[in-house]
Amino acid sequence: GGVGVARLDPSDGRVLWSRTAAADADPGAGAGADSGTDDASAVGVVSVSGGLVHTAVPGGKLRAYDPARGEQVWDADLSAYAGTPFAAGDSLLLVAEDGTTEALDAATGVSLWRHPLTGHQRPDYALYDGSTGLAYAFEHSAYGSTTLITAVDAKTGRATWQRRLDGMLTPVGSAAGALVLTAMNGDAQTVGLVRYDPGRRHVERMALPFRMNEPEVVVGGDTAYLLAHGGTLVAVDTRPGGGKAVRWQLETAAGRTSxxxxxxxxxxxxxxxxxxxxxxxxxxxxxxxxxxxxxxxxxxxxxxxxxxxxxxxxxxxxxxxxxxxxxxxxxxxxxx
CATH class of the missing domain: 2.40.10.480 (Thrombin, subunit H)
Structure with a gap:
């Protein structure tokens, strides 16, 4: 309880070092400090980027730790930003309240670039493709009828391509150079997948066998795996012209899942x-x-x-x- 981030020895589970959740609220708190609470939810995000471990609290502090010793290397104030940083390779992407995106060097905390994304009011980042170095920003229109997608070079901030697509979409993965997105209806239920090939500007849509409420999604190769509340796992073929979209469906009875x-x-x-x-x-x-x-x-x-x-x-x-x-x-x- 109260642990914000810890390093474990993978061979036997020994705690090599830890920092309390209170350390993100109190710069003076250190390893083993008494947080006064068993609630470890004060740390919103823990990520590894640029060779360092980062913890972030929305509206609070972003802290970077040396993974070997657990010593703090640098920190940053997040009060001017919405949410927590999005890890994109060796960059951390932040969206300011006015919609401006800023990228920090994950190793040093130095600002790499800062500017608004053309066409966006306040974008969200949902996906980073390590093979291309692109981070994908998206923003739904006021009534959810369209979604603006922008592929951003995380190191330079340059927009590689931008496209407005029909529907309320969210990037979830990439396959053979194409972007895979989930599609929601007006009730925020996921009803299908969209495959967008930016090279050919080609859009392909795949329906799901049933509506899903906030499924967890992972994409591997040419297959997307959607895990719904209740434990239903569906594998969907994302290849262009892949024929029958659903490859298989499994009932795991797992209820709420990771x-x-x-x-x-x-x-x-x-x-x-x-x-x-x-x-x-x-x-x-x-x-x-x-x-x-x-x-x-x-x-x-x-x-x-x-x-x-x-x-x-x-x-x-x-x-x-x-x-x-x-x-x-x-x-x-x-x-x-």
Whole structure:
């Protein structure tokens, strides 16, 4: 409780260093300081960029730590910005209250560029493509009938391309040079996917088998995986002219979940609200295994966000509502 960011030894889970959530409100607080609360939600975002670990509180402080020793390297005031920084490679993108975008060097905190994006009032950033160095800004029109999409070079701030597309869309991934977006209806339900190829200026739309409320989405290769509330996982073919869009559909009965994570060996992992870690075969759409629940006092607890698992080689790391972090061998999830 009260820990804002910590480094763990992946081999045995030992805490190598930690900083309290209070450190982001009180610059004088350090490792092991008593935050006076068990609420660790004061830290809104933890990310790794530019070789440093960053924590950010909306309207508060952005702090950068040396990952080896946990020492603070630099900080910045976020009071003039909306939300928290968006990590884009070695840059951190911030949107000011007036809609201006600023990019900070993640290693030094130095401003790389600052200017408004043409056509945008107050954009959001939803996706960064490390293979191209492009960050994708989007903004819905007043009534959600169209969405303005801008591909921005995160290092220079130059707009590579811009296009207004029909519908209320959100970038979620890239595939073979094309941008994949979710499409919502007027009730904010996700009803389909859109594939936009900027080279050919070609738009292709794929309907979903049913409406989804705020699904978690990950794109790998030519497939998008959508994990709906209630645990339904749908794999959608995003190739142009891919024929039948839905490749497979799996009912996991997981309820509220984390974002799914893709890993080698045709694996997809995600966490459930009761602390279970689930593994799915992405080729066949089958559940490979799951851990037991990890509850606090045997009761289902609520957390504002469920962190996604981390897959590193054969080991999969998960978190649970009881405050624990655990690691399992991903070789055979049936043995979990």
């Amino acid at each position: 974002a799914p994570v893709l890993a080698t060996g045709n694996r997809l992992y995600f966490s459930a609200a009761d602390g279970r870690l689930l593994a799915v075969d992405t080729e066949h759409g089958t559940l490979l295994g799951q851990t037991g629940p990890r509850l606090r006092g045997g009761k289902l607890t609520y957390s504002s966000a469920l962190p996604a698992p981390v897959a590193a080689e054969r080991t999969v790391f998960g978190t649970a509502p009881d405050g624990s972090v655990f690691a399992v061998d991903g070789k055979d999830p049936a043995d979990w």
